[in-house]
Structure formats: C-alpha cells, structure tokens
Amino acid sequence: MTGEKELHKIVIVGGGAGGLELASSLGRQLGRKKQAEITLVDASYTHIWKPLLHEVAAGSFAEADEIEYLAQAHRCHFQFRLGRMEGLDRDNKAIFVSPTVTKSGDEIIPKRVFNYDTLVISVGSVSNIFNVSGVNEHCLFLDTPYQAYRFQKRLVERYIRTHTKDQSKNKCLSIAIIGAGATGVELSAELLDVKKQFSMYGLDDITVKVTIIDTAARLLPALSEKLALAVHKQLHKLGVELKLGQQVVGVTEKGVRLKNGDIVLADIKVWAAGIKGPDWLADLDGLEVNRINQLVVKQTLETTEDGDIFAMGDCAACPWPGHDRTVPPRAQAAHQQAITLAKTLTNRVQGTHETIAYIYRDYGSLVALGRHSTVGSLMGNLMGSVSVGGVIARLVYLSLYKMHQIAIHGYFRTAMLTLSNLFRRSTHARIKMH
Ligand SMILES: Cc1cc2nc3c(=O)[nH]c(=O)nc-3n(C[C@H](O)[C@H](O)[C@H](O)COP(=O)(O)OP(=O)(O)OC[C@H]3O[C@@H](n4cnc5c(N)ncnc54)[C@H](O)[C@@H]3O)c2cc1C
Structure with missing residues (x-):
C-alpha cells in the first residue's frame, strides 16, 4: 500500500474533432498536475480532422497534418490506447474494447476492459x-x-487506366456522388480541381464527369437557400x-439506379447522403438513442440515463433551444462541446461538480x-447572416481548421506546422499520385 489517493479516471472514446481537443485540454489542465488520469481510446493510430477527408480522397491533403495519437498523448499528458469500443x-463502470488484429487476421492486442469514473463518448458518425x-x-x-x-x-488507378486506354476510345472518367450536402458538394469541386493538376502532370486527355444526385430539390438542404444558390x-x-x-433506389457495378428508371453510369460511386450514429450505440447498456442512433444527451451533454457518461459531437443528440431539431453534426459544434x-x-475532478450547459453558437457555414x-454565410443565427465569398471566405474557412490545430498543438506549434507546410508545398507534388 502506497497510501496514495487513486486518481479520478476520465476515459474519452473517439479522438476526432471533439475528442482529441478534449483529451489534449484535460491532459494539459489535469493530467500534467496529476489531478486526474486521462485516457483516450481510438480505433486508429492517427488523427486527421474529418472536414479534410475530401482533400484526402482527392489526393490534395498535406500528410504532415496527420497526428500520431501516441506522440500527442506524450506531449499533452494523457494516455492513448488503441482499440475499438x-x-x-x-x-461496473467499464468499457469493452475489441481485439486489434492485423489485415491478415493476426491478433496484436487482445480484448480489453477499461474502468472509468467519468466516460465521454465521442465516436462520430457513419x-x-x-x-x-x-x-x-x-460505393x-x-x-x-x-x-x-x-x-x-x-x-489514381482509374485515372491511369483511363489514360492508357486505346487512343481511339473516348477517355472519360465518370464519378457519381450521392448526396448534395457539404461533403458531396466539396468533394465534387475538389475532384475537378485536382483534374487540372493531373493534366499538368501529363494525364491530360481525360474528360472527368462529376454528377451529384440527391432526393432533395436543392443543394445543401441543411443550409440557407441563398448559400445553396451561390454554390x-x-x-x-x-x-x-x-x-x-x-431518389436513388439501387447501386450496381455499372452505376446508380434512380426511381424514375434512369441509370447514371459511373466508374466511381460515392455515398455521402446523410449520417447516423454507429449501430453499436443502440445497444449500450440501456443508454437512450434517437431514431438515427445518436446518444440522447441533456443540455449539459450528460446522457439521459447516466450522469457519469457524457456524449458529444456527431454521435450525440443535444437539444438546440429555440429550434425544432438537435445541434447539427458539425466540427464547430464538436469544438465548442469540447x-x-x-x-x-x-x-468534477476538483470537487465542485458544477455541470455547464452547452448552447450551440452557429457562427455560420x-x-x-x-x-x-x-x-458561405457568417455569424449564422447570432447576428443574422453576412454572405461572404472569395479570399475572405477562404481565409475564414481555413481559420476553422487553425482553431482545431491551436486547440491541439497550441499557437507556437500550429505556426510552425503552417510554415513547414508552406515550404513543403514549394518542393513537393501538389497531389498524391500513388
Ligand atoms: C468531407 C467532410 C467535410 C466536412 N466539412 C465540414 C465543415 O466544413 N464544417 C463543419 O463544421 N463540419 C464539417 N464536416 C463534419 C465534421 O467533420 C464532423 O461534424 C466532426 O468531425 C464531428 O466530430 P466528432 O468528434 O463527433 O467525430 P469525428 O471527428 O468523426 O471523430 C470520431 C473519432 O472516433 C473514432 N471512433 C469511431 N468509432 C470508434 C470506436 N468504436 N472505438 C474507438 N474509437 C472510435 C474515430 O476513429 C474518430 O477518430 C465535414 C465532414 C466530412 C466527412
């Protein structure tokens, strides 16, 4: 017996836009002073901010922005455990984490159990x-x-295959994106942007046809009509x-089948039509979920059935006072909730037990x-909308990511990363070609 008091155990499951910010912040505040034991569990070895995934898909993502969880844990005084809850x-205040296996099926980490005093679930959406x-x-x-x-x-494979086709044939690469929300729209533009880059690198005689399909009558159904029109x-x-x-009624190898009988032929089909909480959340020892499997939480982000379990980000259904829907699944919400x-x-750890109500601030889209x-439009519902475009909009868009980086790395490292990316850009290929 050492006589030392056991530290309060906070386990955060999911190191995404919200979870990694929370683990880093608590690690700096509580972990460093040995006031609590902070553990982050994630199914991946590394973190990429999810709103950049369309850039990863198009090959234009700067890989230096990928964060190693273990290194981040070391820097910010929390522990990282690889595994899928x-x-x-x-x-018994315990979570179960499934065994981690290699691609060939060899087990590298067995099934594990982690105990918590406070649990935060931030596993995002699918x-x-x-x-x-x-x-x-x-798809x-x-x-x-x-x-x-x-x-x-x-x-890349499709580009190269299409480029090396018989000269007499029409060299066309067709991509169908199902879903006219922000993911589908941003991906479509990014794909046409990188097409210019592919042409510069010699794959220049290919026509790229991008089609967006959605049941909704307009683009970006969750955002304002004015913004949708501009897009x-x-x-x-x-x-x-x-x-x-x-309405899409089926997808085959050849293309996308619509309710009116048409078929949209496509070499690549992408599904980006709405989100839900992962299926396993629906069976989580009696925690309440809504019809799309999100954990129902109170204004304080506590789950309705258990005051020691919190949920945030895309996997949580949090009330949005004054609105007939819950807080939207956005990175800015995950950031604020963290x-x-x-x-x-x-x-909680310092003994005051005051829980703070979370009110979503919509700073625009x-x-x-x-x-x-x-x-986009800025200020959202706070002061009425201000429409922006061009350089200002681009700078504000980039600043959302910078806020995430600052929450994780602090100001100095974020500045260094930004500079190193600028230098890197002048020496490396703009897009990944392998
Ligand atoms: C292409 C694209 C563009 C977007 N653009 C924007 C934008 O411009 N602005 C905006 O506000 N939002 C945008 N979003 C939405 C935004 O990315 C999400 O709302 C945000 O990432 C949610 O954060 P989160 O922390 O809830 O989950 P995520 O960031 O998705 O993180 C979830 C984490 O949980 C881990 N995990 C999942 N299951 C388990 C498990 N069983 N066990 C352990 N770990 C697990 C995952 O590995 C991941 O690290 C975009 C999304 C996409 C896909």
Missing part, C-alpha cells in the same frame, strides 16, 4: 445508407481516413451535373469549392 457495463441496395458493395464512403485513402487510390452557380460553372429531386466539457470535467473558391 464495442460494449459497456454501467454497474454514413446512413437508408437500406438502398448495392450501396455497401459498390465508396468518406467516413474515415482509411476510406478516404482508399478512394484516393481508386481515383449552385459555382458548380454549374465548374461543369458539375446536378440531378436533384431524384470546450464546455473540459470545464465541466475539471469541476462555409463551403470550400476547390482551392480557389469558398462561399
């Missing part, structure tokens, strides 16, 4: 395929960095074909249309 035992047939078999997704890298590899005009200029108000939860959990065009 699969279950919960609330009576694509909602609405039971449409053929989607899992024939690519952008839910994880792994899937985005898979997309990028498929894109519509830009996509039209870029040559993106829009099939709006069209700040609120850091205060609440610090209070920006949509990046490739490297040279960004449109």
Whole structure:
C-alpha cells in the first residue's frame, strides 16, 4: 500500500474533432498536475480532422497534418490506447474494447476492459445508407481516413487506366456522388480541381464527369437557400451535373439506379447522403438513442440515463433551444462541446461538480469549392447572416481548421506546422499520385 489517493479516471472514446481537443485540454489542465488520469481510446493510430477527408480522397491533403495519437498523448499528458469500443457495463463502470488484429487476421492486442469514473463518448458518425441496395458493395464512403485513402487510390488507378486506354476510345472518367450536402458538394469541386493538376502532370486527355444526385430539390438542404444558390452557380460553372429531386433506389457495378428508371453510369460511386450514429450505440447498456442512433444527451451533454457518461459531437443528440431539431453534426459544434466539457470535467475532478450547459453558437457555414473558391454565410443565427465569398471566405474557412490545430498543438506549434507546410508545398507534388 502506497497510501496514495487513486486518481479520478476520465476515459474519452473517439479522438476526432471533439475528442482529441478534449483529451489534449484535460491532459494539459489535469493530467500534467496529476489531478486526474486521462485516457483516450481510438480505433486508429492517427488523427486527421474529418472536414479534410475530401482533400484526402482527392489526393490534395498535406500528410504532415496527420497526428500520431501516441506522440500527442506524450506531449499533452494523457494516455492513448488503441482499440475499438464495442460494449459497456454501467454497474461496473467499464468499457469493452475489441481485439486489434492485423489485415491478415493476426491478433496484436487482445480484448480489453477499461474502468472509468467519468466516460465521454465521442465516436462520430457513419454514413446512413437508408437500406438502398448495392450501396455497401459498390460505393465508396468518406467516413474515415482509411476510406478516404482508399478512394484516393481508386481515383489514381482509374485515372491511369483511363489514360492508357486505346487512343481511339473516348477517355472519360465518370464519378457519381450521392448526396448534395457539404461533403458531396466539396468533394465534387475538389475532384475537378485536382483534374487540372493531373493534366499538368501529363494525364491530360481525360474528360472527368462529376454528377451529384440527391432526393432533395436543392443543394445543401441543411443550409440557407441563398448559400445553396451561390454554390449552385459555382458548380454549374465548374461543369458539375446536378440531378436533384431524384431518389436513388439501387447501386450496381455499372452505376446508380434512380426511381424514375434512369441509370447514371459511373466508374466511381460515392455515398455521402446523410449520417447516423454507429449501430453499436443502440445497444449500450440501456443508454437512450434517437431514431438515427445518436446518444440522447441533456443540455449539459450528460446522457439521459447516466450522469457519469457524457456524449458529444456527431454521435450525440443535444437539444438546440429555440429550434425544432438537435445541434447539427458539425466540427464547430464538436469544438465548442469540447470546450464546455473540459470545464465541466475539471469541476468534477476538483470537487465542485458544477455541470455547464452547452448552447450551440452557429457562427455560420462555409463551403470550400476547390482551392480557389469558398462561399458561405457568417455569424449564422447570432447576428443574422453576412454572405461572404472569395479570399475572405477562404481565409475564414481555413481559420476553422487553425482553431482545431491551436486547440491541439497550441499557437507556437500550429505556426510552425503552417510554415513547414508552406515550404513543403514549394518542393513537393501538389497531389498524391500513388
Ligand atoms: C468531407 C467532410 C467535410 C466536412 N466539412 C465540414 C465543415 O466544413 N464544417 C463543419 O463544421 N463540419 C464539417 N464536416 C463534419 C465534421 O467533420 C464532423 O461534424 C466532426 O468531425 C464531428 O466530430 P466528432 O468528434 O463527433 O467525430 P469525428 O471527428 O468523426 O471523430 C470520431 C473519432 O472516433 C473514432 N471512433 C469511431 N468509432 C470508434 C470506436 N468504436 N472505438 C474507438 N474509437 C472510435 C474515430 O476513429 C474518430 O477518430 C465535414 C465532414 C466530412 C466527412
């Protein structure tokens, strides 16, 4: 017996836009002073900010921005444990993490159990395929960095295959994106942007045809009509074909089948039509979920059934006072929730137990249309909307990512990373070609 008091154990599951910010912040505040033991569990070795996944898919992502969890844990005084959470035992305050296996099926880490005093679930979301047939078999997704890298590899292979086709044939690469939300729209523009780069590198006689399909009658159904119209005009200029108000009823190897009987032929099919919480959340020792599997939380981000378990980010359904829906699944919400939860959990550890209510502040929405065009509205519901475009919009869009980097690395390292990326850009290829 050492006589030392056991530290309060905070376990955070999911090191994404919200979870990694929270672990870093609590590590600096509590872990460093040995006031609490902070553990982050994630299914991946590394973190990429999810709103950049369309850049990963298109090959334009700066790989230096990928963060090693173990190195981040060392710097910020928390522990990192690799693994995928699969279950919960609330009576014994324990989570179950499934075994980690290599691609060939060899087990590298066995099934484990981690005990907590306070648990935070921030495991993000997955694509909602609405039971449409053929989607899992024939579509690519952008839910994880792994899937985005898979997309990028498929894109390069298709480019090279199309380029080396018999000269007499029409060299066309067709891509169908199902979903006219921010992910689908940003991906379409990014793909046409990198096409210019592929041409510069010699793959220059290929026509790239991008089609966006959605049941909704307009682009960006979750955002304002004004913003949607501005984006519509830009996509039209870029040559993106829009099939709006069209329901997808199936996907095959050849293309996408619509309810009206049409088939949109496509070499690459991408599913980006809405999100839901991962399926396993629906069976988590009695925690309440909504109809899309998000954990239902109170205004304080505590789950409705258990005051020692919190949820945040895309996997949480948090009330949005004055609105008939919950807080939208956005990186800016995950960022704000991480700040609120850091205060609440610090209070818990320091004994005041004051939980802080989280109120979503909508600072607006920006949509990046490739490297040279960004449109959006700022201030959201706070002060009425201000429409922005061009350089200002691009700078504000980039600043969202900088805020995330600052929350993780601090000001100095973020400045160094930004500078090193600028230098790197002058010496490396603009897009990944392998
Ligand atoms: C292409 C694209 C563009 C986007 N653009 C924007 C934008 O411009 N602005 C904006 O505000 N939002 C944007 N979003 C949405 C934004 O990315 C999400 O709302 C945000 O990332 C949610 O953060 P999170 O922390 O809840 O989850 P995530 O950032 O998704 O992180 C979840 C983490 O949990 C881990 N995990 C998952 N399951 C398990 C498990 N069982 N066990 C352990 N770990 C697990 C994952 O590995 C991941 O690290 C975009 C999304 C996409 C896909």
